[in-house]
Every structure is written in C-alpha cells, then in structure tokens.
Amino acid sequence: xxxxxxxxxxxxxxxxxxxxxxxxxxxxxxxxxxxxxxxxxxxxxxxxxxxxxxxxxxxxxxxxxxxxxxxxxxxxxxxxxxxxxxxxxxxxxxxxxxxxxxxxxxxxxxxxxxxxxxxxxxxxxxxxxxxxxxxxxxxxxxxxxxxxxxxx
Numbered sequence: 001x002x003x004x005x006x007x008x009x010x011x012x013x014x015x016x017x018x019x020x021x022x023x024x025x026x027x028x029x030x031x032x033x034x035x036x037x038x039x040x041x042x043x044x045x046x047x048x049x050x051x052x053x054x055x056x057x058x059x060x061x062x063x064x065x066x067x068x069x070x071x072x073x074x075x076x077x078x079x080x081x082x083x084x085x086x087x088x089x090x091x092x093x094x095x096x097x098x099x100x101x102x103x104x105x106x107x108x109x110x111x112x113x114x115x116x117x118x119x120x121x122x123x124x125x126x127x128x129x130x131x132x133x134x135x136x137x138x139x140x141x142x143x144x145x146x147x148x149x150x151x152x
Contacts, residue, residue: 022046081119095152096152099114113130
C-alpha cells in the first residue's frame with residue numbers, strides 16, 4: 001500500500017492502493033475507508049460484484065451430512081442437471097407446469113418424482129415413483145422414448 005494525496009474541493013484526499021481480496025486486482029481507496037474496513041473486520045474489494053462473490057464464498061459452510069456433501073458435489077459436477085431441475089421448479093411454481101401425481105409406468109401415487117432423460121431438454125420429463133425412477137437411472141435409454149416434452 002502506498003498513499004497518494006490530491007486536492008479535491010480544497011481538501012486533501014489521501015488514497016492508497018490495495019489489492020482486492022476476491023480478484024487480486026490493485027485499486028485505490030480512501031485511507032479513511034481502509035481504516036473503517038479494517039476496524040469492522042471486513043475485506044477490501046474493488047467492486048460490488050467482487051464483494052458479493054466474497055460474501056457468498058464466506059457464507060458457504062461445510063456440508064453437515066454425507067448426503068449434503070454428495071448433493072453439493074453433484075451440483076458442482078453436473079450443473080446442467082441443477083439448471084434443468086431449477087427450470088422445472090420455476091415452471092411448477094408459476095403454474096406453467098402441473099406435475100403428474102402418479103407414476104407413468106406403474107400408476108403408483110407414492111413418492112412421484114420428475115425424471116429428466118436428457119438434461120439439455122429441461123421440460124422433457126417422465127413422472128416416476130422412486131422405484132421406477134431408480135430403474136430409469138440404471139437404464140436411461142430404455143425409458144427415454146416414454147418421456148413427454150412439456151415445452152413450457
């Protein structure tokens with residue numbers, strides 16, 4: 001950090017160069033703001049975008065269960081799955097898609113779930129009970145032509 005003083009409206013403005021905690025880019029910040037940031041125990045960021053990313057990373061805690069750990073890893077490893085699920089949840093929430101209440105294979109009404117044979121087509125779904133869903137995940141080609149394109 002080094003300071004630079006320049007006159008603005010008759011006042012000397014002391015600025016220092018600091019590095020952004022998120023992106024690492026150097027930027028200038030008023031000395032009084034630097035002191036305030038340090039006093040509050042915060043980190044220096046060059047923009048609101050970097051501050052938001054840093055805050056979200058700081059909030060992220062370690063998963064507390066094995067299931068939560070696997071869920072997080074799956075979301076990071078297969079973002080297209082999470083995106084397809086998100087789009088379907090939003091369509092259901094807004095009323096654009098009404099999920100079926102019975103399995104399309106065995107007609108069971110117990111624990112019916114949406115199955116995506118192809119995650120690049122989020123509204124191409126097959127509604128299955130948990131047992132049929134497990135079978136569909138084991139042999140996806142067998143069930144793909146049974147799905148319906150809801151094309152929301």
